[in-house]
Amino acid sequence: MSDPQKVLAARVQAALGQAFGEPDVDPAIRPSQFADFQANVALALAKKLGRKPRDIAAELVERLDVADVCEKVEISGPGFVNLTLRNEWIAGRAQLMHGDDRLSVEPTATPQTTVVEYSSPNVAKEMHVGHLRTTIVGDAIARVLEFLGHNVIRDNHLGDWGTQYGMLIEHLLDVGEDSDEGMLLETDPNSFYQAARARYDADEEFAGRARRRLVSLQAGDPETMRHWQRLVDLSKVYLHTVYGRLGVTLTDDDIRGESFYNDMLGDTADELAADGIATISDGALCVFPPGFTGRDGGPLPVIIRKSDGGYNYSTSDLATVRYRVDKLTVDRMIYVVGSQQSLHFQMLFAVARMAGWLPDGVRAEHAQIGSVLGSDGKIFRTRSGKSIKLTELLDEAVERAGAAFDDVPHDEPFDEVSRRAVVEAVGIGAVKYADLSVARDSEYVFDFDRMISFRGNTGPYLQYATARIRSIFRKGGVAPEEALGPIAIGHDAERALALHLLGFGSALETAAEAAEPHRLCAYLFDLASAYTTFYENCPVLKAPDEETRASRLALCALTLHTLSKGLELLGVTTPERM
Numbered sequence: 001m002s003d004p005q006k007v008l009a010a011r012v013q014a015a016l017g018q019a020f021g022e023p024d025v026d027p028a029i030r031p032s033q034f035a036d037f038q039a040n041v042a043l044a045l046a047k048k049l050g051r052k053p054r055d056i057a058a059e060l061v062e063r064l065d066v067a068d069v070c071e072k073v074e075i076s077g078p079g080f081v082n083l084t085l086r087n088e089w090i091a092g093r094a095q096l097m098h099g100d101d102r103l104s105v106e107p108t109a110t111p112q113t114t115v116v117e118y119s120s121p122n123v124a125k126e127m128h129v130g131h132l133r134t135t136i137v138g139d140a141i142a143r144v145l146e147f148l149g150h151n152v153i154r155d156n157h158l159g160d161w162g163t164q165y166g167m168l169i170e171h172l173l174d175v176g177e178d179s180d181e182g183m184l185l186e187t188d189p190n191s192f193y194q195a196a197r198a199r200y201d202a203d204e205e206f207a208g209r210a211r212r213r214l215v216s217l218q219a220g221d222p223e224t225m226r227h228w229q230r231l232v233d234l235s236k237v238y239l240h241t242v243y244g245r246l247g248v249t250l251t252d253d254d255i256r257g258e259s260f261y262n263d264m265l266g267d268t269a270d271e272l273a274a275d276g277i278a279t280i281s282d283g284a285l286c287v288f289p290p291g292f293t294g295r296d297g298g299p300l301p302v303i304i305r306k307s308d309g310g311y312n313y314s315t316s317d318l319a320t321v322r323y324r325v326d327k328l329t330v331d332r333m334i335y336v337v338g339s340q341q342s343l344h345f346q347m348l349f350a351v352a353r354m355a356g357w358l359p360d361g362v363r364a365e366h367a368q369i370g371s372v373l374g375s376d377g378k379i380f381r382t383r384s385g386k387s388i389k390l391t392e393l394l395d396e397a398v399e400r401a402g403a404a405f406d407d408v409p410h411d412e413p414f415d416e417v418s419r420r421a422v423v424e425a426v427g428i429g430a431v432k433y434a435d436l437s438v439a440r441d442s443e444y445v446f447d448f449d450r451m452i453s454f455r456g457n458t459g460p461y462l463q464y465a466t467a468r469i470r471s472i473f474r475k476g477g478v479a480p481e482e483a484l485g486p487i488a489i490g491h492d493a494e495r496a497l498a499l500h501l502l503g504f505g506s507a508l509e510t511a512a513e514a515a516e517p518h519r520l521c522a523y524l525f526d527l528a529s530a531y532t533t534f535y536e537n538c539p540v541l542k543a544p545d546e547e548t549r550a551s552r553l554a555l556c557a558l559t560l561h562t563l564s565k566g567l568e569l570l571g572v573t574t575p576e577r578m
């Protein structure tokens with residue numbers, strides 16, 4: 001165990017057990033202004049035992065065995081226990097972390113089978129910036145959980161079923177599957193969709209065919225299913241272009257779209273009816289989960305089967321819950337989806353619990369994603385009001401990254417090929433990090449200038465920080481892997497940096513527990529700042545003596561390793577040289 005907060009918690013708990021027979025109370029270890037940490041447990045425990053907090057603190061300190069870890073233990077105020085770590089302990093732990101591929105992050109002792117559902121765009125539609133954000137945030141959540149040793153099932157809940165498919169299939173057949181217009185599905189799905197839509201609205205004959213086609217589709221007519229599959233396959237090509245460019249880990253095997261659950265809908269509805277959970281209201285089969293009311297104060301329904309016999313988005317999601325719980329035996333489900341769907345998920349989980357399909361032991365979470373806004377404060381769109389084409393957005397990011405890149409100093413000149421590779425990484429990294437670094441449920445304004453800046457909590461800043469560290473090693477003629485230390489702590493800035501490095505595992509756990517990648521971003525940004533202070537105060541290559549130089553190089557290497565690993569888990573690449 002390297003995380004000081006955890007080490008101290010374990011020691012304090014042992015003392016609480018011995019002194020008061022209370023080994024399970026939360027020791028409440030917090031960072032402190034007056035020491036490295038403080039244990040606040042005495043106040044809560046005093047209340048529980050009906051004694052004075054200072055007396056509790058005194059007895060706790062008497063039993064506390066931290067001589068190897070702490071240099072100083074002091075009681076302050078009403079009963080805080082201030083804990084100051086030994087420099088040698090910090091250095092020793094940093095050294096262990098440095099020698100470990102996993103940076104002292106042990107795989108969890110309680111691995112959970114976790115579905116991370118993300119991206120989930122709709123077939124034959126352009127992904128919009130909202131889908132972009134769920135894709136990026138979801139991918140980071142999946143990567144972090146996986147690194148911590150959980151069994152992650154990535155799940156791309158593609159919108160590949162619904163009433164629009166009759167129209168889309170007919171249009172594809174009319175233009176020809178291999179025609180230029182058919183190929184639009186691979187490159188510009190919105191244009192394809194809009195063309196089909198326009199015909200549907202204007203051409204009665206076409207609309208009639210589309211409706212008949214939908215009936216055959218719903219009846220599972222083999223020929224129609226084949227056309228439908230073709231439509232989905234062409235759309236997957238488009239998705240892969242986007243995922244590939246973003247470096248997102250989703251593959252075809254992760255796609256389990258709405259259509260996958262189609263033949264489970266009937267049973268789902270029938271069982272709800274048979275158990276008396278769903279009732280007929282206005283001809284539709286509905287569940288009224290308690291506690292949900294509409295604007296008029298009346299109970300709000302989840303419609304399971306419409307009066308025309310058709311099923312709903314919610315029915316499909318209920319079948320999905322059952323499948324994941326029964327077949328995938330999940331412990332946790334994280335739905336990374338826009339916050340507009342918050343009510344849908346609250347009601348979905350409520351109904352699934354009522355039906356007994358979602359047992360208490362299974363966590364179901366809607367990881368809400370806030371909207372991305374334009375500078376006008378409205379949903380981000382092009383000037384003409386159309387939704388943004390994702391590929392064009394990424395192109396622009398890369399182009400602007402090029403200009404920003406040429407503005408920062410480089411050690412050596414770049415040839416055109418390597419410059420292009422770096423600029424692509426910076427542009428894409430900037431867009432991704434912008435989505436990741438703000439709390440995922442908050443809205444933010446899409447701003448190229450801010451996200452591509454080499455200053456502040458941005459992707460380019462952190463990428464540049466790693467490249468600067470690498471450049472020290474190039475200048476010094478050593479490889480980071482060869483900088484073995486030993487790490488020793490002489491300067492305050494070294495101490496602060498090493499202490500921050502030891503918090504890496506906790507930062508990952510916090511991010512994973514809350515499904516909030518921005519916590520990892522904040523940790524990495526603070527780490528880069530601690531490094532900058534260190535670098536400004538502690539000469540590395542020109543250190544006063546050999547031991548100091550070796551120690552500082554090791555701290556640089558450990559910082560580099562931690563920053564790159566953290567960024568990798570966020571899905572942001574780190575160019576070797578910038």
Ligand code: ARG
Pocket residue numbers: 117120121122157158159317320335337
């Ligand atoms: N395809 C939906 C959309 O684009 C998102 C699906 C979310 N996931 C779910 N299980 N309902 O809005």
